[in-house]
Amino acid sequence: MRDGDFAPRVASALAAAFLFAIFVVVLVQVFFRYVLGRPLMWTEEAARYLYIWTCYLGTAVAFRRGVHIRIGVVVDRLSPPARRVAELVGLTCTAVYLAVFLAQATELARLSHGTLAITFPLPWSAIYGAAVVSCLLMLWFTVDAIQRALRGPSGRR
Amino acid sequence: MTVGTFLGLWLLLVALGLPLFVTLGLASLASLWAQGDVLLALPQRVTAAANSFTLLAAPFFMLAGLAMNTSGVTNRIYAFAESLVGWLRGGLAHVNVVGSVIFAGMSGSAVADAVGLGAIEIKAMTDEGYEREFAAAVTAASATIGPIIPPSVPMLVYAVTADASIGRLFLGGVVPGLLMAAALMLQLAWMSRRRGYPRRPFPRLHVVAARGWAALPSLLTPAILLGGMLAGAFTPTEAGVVAAAYALLLGLVIHRELRLRDLPRLFQETVEANGVILILVMTSSLFAFVLARAQVPQVLAGWLVGLSTNPTVVLLAINVFLLLVGCLLEALAAIVILVPVLLPAVKLLGIDPVHFGVVMVLNLMIGTLTPPVGIVLFVVSRVAQLPFEVVVRSTAPFLVPLVAVLLAITLWPDLVLFLPRLVLGP
Numbered sequence: 001m002r003d004g005d006f007a008p009r010v011a012s013a014l015a016a017a018f019l020f021a022i023f024v025v026v027l028v029q030v031f032f033r034y035v036l037g038r039p040l041m042w043t044e045e046a047a048r049y050l051y052i053w054t055c056y057l058g059t060a061v062a063f064r065r066g067v068h069i070r071i072g073v074v075v076d077r078l079s080p081p082a083r084r085v086a087e088l089v090g091l092t093c094t095a096v097y098l099a100v101f102l103a104q105a106t107e108l109a110r111l112s113h114g115t116l117a118i119t120f121p122l123p124w125s126a127i128y129g130a131a132v133v134s135c136l137l138m139l140w141f142t143v144d145a146i147q148r149a150l151r152g153p154s155g156r157r
Numbered sequence: 158m159t160v161g162t163f164l165g166l167w168l169l170l171v172a173l174g175l176p177l178f179v180t181l182g183l184a185s186l187a188s189l190w191a192q193g194d195v196l197l198a199l200p201q202r203v204t205a206a207a208n209s210f211t212l213l214a215a216p217f218f219m220l221a222g223l224a225m226n227t228s229g230v231t232n233r234i235y236a237f238a239e240s241l242v243g244w245l246r247g248g249l250a251h252v253n254v255v256g257s258v259i260f261a262g263m264s265g266s267a268v269a270d271a272v273g274l275g276a277i278e279i280k281a282m283t284d285e286g287y288e289r290e291f292a293a294a295v296t297a298a299s300a301t302i303g304p305i306i307p308p309s310v311p312m313l314v315y316a317v318t319a320d321a322s323i324g325r326l327f328l329g330g331v332v333p334g335l336l337m338a339a340a341l342m343l344q345l346a347w348m349s350r351r352r353g354y355p356r357r358p359f360p361r362l363h364v365v366a367a368r369g370w371a372a373l374p375s376l377l378t379p380a381i382l383l384g385g386m387l388a389g390a391f392t393p394t395e396a397g398v399v400a401a402a403y404a405l406l407l408g409l410v411i412h413r414e415l416r417l418r419d420l421p422r423l424f425q426e427t428v429e430a431n432g433v434i435l436i437l438v439m440t441s442s443l444f445a446f447v448l449a450r451a452q453v454p455q456v457l458a459g460w461l462v463g464l465s466t467n468p469t470v471v472l473l474a475i476n477v478f479l480l481l482v483g484c485l486l487e488a489l490a491a492i493v494i495l496v497p498v499l500l501p502a503v504k505l506l507g508i509d510p511v512h513f514g515v516v517m518v519l520n521l522m523i524g525t526l527t528p529p530v531g532i533v534l535f536v537v538s539r540v541a542q543l544p545f546e547v548v549v550r551s552t553a554p555f556l557v558p559l560v561a562v563l564l565a566i567t568l569w570p571d572l573v574l575f576l577p578r579l580v581l582g583p
Contacts, residue, residue, distance in 0.1 A: 012428065013421070015428040016427075019424050019431075020424055022213060026395055026398040027398060030398070034390060044210050048210055048213065051216075052207045054216070055207045055432060058435070059178075061428070062429050065429070067429065067433060068433055069177045069487050069532065070176045071172070071174060074172040086173055086174065104196045104197055104199045104200050108197050127204070128200060128204060131203070
C-alpha cells in the first residue's frame with residue numbers, strides 16, 4: 001500500500017475485525033447448540049451481515065492494492081502511448097460503473113432504512129451501507145489513479 | 158440489447174484490462190439500462206449474493222490454508238510426503254504431488270497450495286538439480302488437486318449456485334482427486350525415467366513414523382471437517398470455522414510457530430483474498446441474472462437437448478465448451494454464471510447435479526492452468542520467479558493426465574458418485 005494510505009488501512013483492519021467477529025459468532029453458535037443444547041436465534045443472521053461488510057471492505061482494499069483479477073495480455077501488447085489511452089479509457093469506464101453503483105446503493109440504503117433485520121433491530125440501511133462505503137472508497141481510488149495517469153508518463157504504479 | 162451485443166461489449170471491456178468484476182458489472186449495467194430497467198437491481202443482486210451463511214465458509218477454508226502456511230504445518234506435511242515417496246525416481250516431483258494431496262485435505266483453494274507448499278517444493282527441487290521450470294510445472298499441476306479433494310471453495314460456490322448437497326459434492330471429489338494424483342505421478346514416473354532424474358535413499362521406518370507422527374495433528378483436520386459435517390454435527394460453515402480454529406490452535410499451541418501478533422495479518426490477508434473472489438461471485442450473479450432475463454438458459458437447454466439425447470454426448474460437448482471458457486473466465490465467476498445456464502439442460506437429461514458439479518469444477522481447475530487467465534500459473538510464476546510464458550509452456554504436458562481424468566469421470570459417473578452413495582445413501 002502507498003505511504004500515508006490511511007483509508008485502505010482502516011478498511012483492512014475493520015474487515016479483519018469483522019471476519020474475526022464472524023469467527024467468534026459461529027463458534028458461539030456451535031457451542032450453544034452442540035454443548036449447551038440451546039440454539040441461539042441471532043447468530044446466523046449476524047454472521048451473514050458481518051460477511052457482507054467483510055466482502056465489500058475486502059474488495060475495496062484489494063482494489064487499492066491492484067490485486068483484482070484482470071486480463072492484461074491485450075493491453076500489455078500495445079505501444080506505450082496506446083496503452084496509456086487504453087488505461088485512461090479503462091479507468092473512466094470503471095469510474096462510471098462505480099459512480100452508478102454508488103448512486104443506486106445509496107438510494108437502496110435510503111429506501112430500506114425502515115426495514116429491520118429479523119432477529120435484532122438493525123435497519124437494512126446499515127447493511128447496504130457496506131456497498132456505499134466500498135464504492136465510495138473505490139471511486140476515490142479510481143479518481144486518484146486517473147489523476148496520476150494524466151500526470152505520469154506511463155501511468156504505471 | 159441482444160445477447161450478442163451484450164457479450165461483445167463484455168469481451169471488449171475484458172480486453173481493455175479492467176478488473177474482471179468491473180467488466181461483469183458494467184456489461185450488466187449497460188444491458189439493464191438499455192432495457193430501461195430499474196438500476197436498483199445492481200446493488201441489490203450483488204449484495205444478495207453475499208448474504209449466504211453457506212458461502213461464508215469460504216474465507217475460513219482460506220484462513221485454514223493460510224494459517225498452516227505460517228505455522229509450520231506445511232513444512233511437516235512436506236517432510237512426511239518426502240519420507241513416503243522421495244525414494245521413487247524423480248522423488249521430489251512425486252513428493253510435490255503427494256504433498257498437494259495432503260494439503261488439499263485442509264485447504265480449499267489451489268492458490269494457497271501453490272503459494273505455501275509451492276514455495277517449499279520449488280526450492281527443494283531446484284536445490285537438488287531439477288530444472289526450475291519443471292519444478293514450477295509440477296507445483297502448478299498438482300495445486301489443482303486442492304479444490305477437488307475437500308474442503309473446496311469452488312465446490313462450495315457450485316453447491317450454493319446449484320442448490321446441491323455440499324456433503325455429497327465434497328465426498329464426490331475424493332476419488333477424482335486421488336485419480337488426478339495417480340495420473341500425474343504416472344506421467345512423472347515416465348518423464349523421470351526418460352530424463353534420468355535422481356532418487357533418494359529408501360527411508361528407515363522410524364523416520365517415516367516420526368515424520369508421520371509430527372504431521373498427524375495436521376492430518377486430522379480433514380477428519381474433523383468431513384466427520385463433523387457428515388455426522389450432521391456441523392453445517393459446512395461451522396465445520397469451516399472449527400477447522401480454521403483447529404489450524405490456528407495447531408500453530409499457536411501445539412507447534413508454537415504462530416504468534417498471537419501474527420493473527421491480525423493472517424485475518425487481513427484472508428479478508429483481501431476473500432474480497433477478490435467474492436466480488437467476482439457477487440457481480441457474476443448479476444451477470445447471470447441478465448443472461449436469464451434474456452432467456453439464455455432456456456434457449457441453450459433446448460439447443461443442447463437437440464444436439465443429442467445421450468447425456469454422455471452432451472456432457473462431453475459441455476466439457477469442450479467449459480475448457481474454452483476456462484481460458485477466459487476465472488473459475489468461480491464461470492461457476493456462478495454458467496451453472497444457471499447449463500443446469501436446466503443437465504437436469505432435463507437426467508445427469509446427477511453432483512456428478513455435473515465435480516466434472517465442472519475439475520474442468521475449470523484445468524482452466525486455471527491455461528492462459529490467458531490461468532490464476533495458478535500466475536501465482537506459480539511469481540513464486541518460482543519465472544516468466545509467465547515459460548510456466549505456461551512447461552505446464553502444458555501435465556494437461557494430458559488431468560484431461561484424461563476429466564474424461565474418465567465424465568464417462569463413468571460412478572467414479573464420482575460411488576463414495577457419496579456409500580456414505581450418505583442413494
